[in-house]
Amino acid sequence: MNVAVFRPDDERLADAVSLLESLGSTPIADPMLAVEPTGAVPRDDADFTVLTSKTGGELAAGAEWEPGETTLCAIGDATAAACRDAGWTVDLVPEEYTSSGLVAALEDRVDGGRVEVARSDHGSVVLTDGLNDAGAFVHETVLYELVRPNGAGESVELAVGRDLDAALFTSSLTVEHWLDAASERGVRDAALAGLNDAVVGCIGAPTRETAEKSGVSVDVVPEDADFEQLARAVCGER
Template structure:
């Protein structure tokens, strides 16, 4: 029996290797297509009353640049981000019950008025977090710790999709959606790709990724309520095997 083929779009580091390994262990044939290259900016978070991290990658680069909490309230969006902070030996003071920018804004809205808030993240975050905190009366500064660029080798998933070889695609960030469609456009394959996508299970790792797909008129079949690659993979594989 032929195993289902599932494309996975992750950064070109150990995460793509771990994702492919997990998919193989789950009984499917992975089509790994590294869709992001992480490019550090060399910047470090500024001192503030509140310091917000939105991803484990941001935590890693902040620590590499010498970040060391000194009395600020440390906030993390998502369990994985919180775990990254704790793995470096630091405490997380605020972890919103809803792992989104809106969830953190709701958590902090009654306490950040008149406070200086530092957001340490990628250069591609949405404005929702900044706007929400400013509306709550905070002075907000962003430090871009890294940028996400498109690897020159990316595109295997587009070729496989157009050839009718894929059963599912796992999108793991809004930027993977953007790069995926940019490659299709560069190759003049957008029309054929979209035609094939109608028969492929599309999985999105969270609400921002889901919105990015919907904004590009791509329907989403699977979006787990909690964020995490393994949860996404499990749900998509279950859908493929229905």
């Protein structure tokens, strides 16, 4: 079973490959995201500071930012772990590891407060709009940009040849970049047809929505936005 995985080419991709191998699949490592730090750091005068990814936590720590008196919020266990590895106390991790989950956890607490959202350049407006609607004064800092690596698209060729059995999309941007890679090769329609013959997994509802709007048939969305759950669910489909 050839399973395409699109995580950035770091320990996340290595861990994904190991997991898929342990599940008896053949991983197709095809990174669709690369991280380009901006050099910015979160503001230090906020009542609440939100970090949305492991990468964001690591970059903030590497820049020697400190939370101080802010209430530190992390979306997901991996983000929280990166913060704790930096020696910070994480005050809130929402039960649902999504932007809407964090809004639900904070909406009764942030009215009139300053909220710093530190994340990538492709963060969902669900988070910032939701916090604004809850009465917060929201400031966003872009810690890093997400770009498509040069040469990405091995799995596109497999899809065209009907040799792709499954694909694991972990963000809306991985879907968009995959389709862009297909378009650049002049094979978007054939690649999309091949992808729709495979088992397609999306890590959460926003990724699923992006995929379906682009004509991708989504077969699996795990209960939690967790890569291991996604991989196990997809591999169990074949």
